[in-house]
Amino acid sequence: MPTDGRVLPAPILDLFDGQLPEFLPFEDYQRNYIELVLEHTAGKVSDKDGAAQILHMNPRHCSAK
Numbered sequence: 001m002p003t004d005g006r007v008l009p010a011p012i013l014d015l016f017d018g019q020l021p022e023f024l025p026f027e028d029y030q031r032n033y034i035e036l037v038l039e040h041t042a043g044k045v046s047d048k049d050g051a052a053q054i055l056h057m058n059p060r061h062c063s064a065k
Contacts, residue, residue: 034062 024032037051044050046059055062 034051034055037054038045041049041051041054045062046052050059051057052059052062
C-alpha cells in the first residue's frame with residue numbers, strides 16, 4: 001500500500017498470457033513471478049511494501065533471484 005493511504009489494485013497473475021505453450025523449470029517460473037512483483041512495487045525490493053516483504057523473502061535473496 002502506498003504511504004499516502006491509497007490501495008493499489010492487486011496485479012493479475014498471468015505469466016503465460018492465458019496459455020502454457022511449454023512447461024518451465026520451477027526456477028524460471030519463480031524468477032518470472034518475482035519480476036511481476038517487482039513491477040508491482042516499481043522496483044522497490046526492501047522496506048515496507050517492497051517485493052521482499054510481499055514475497056516473505058530476505059531482500060538479498062529477492063535481489064539475487
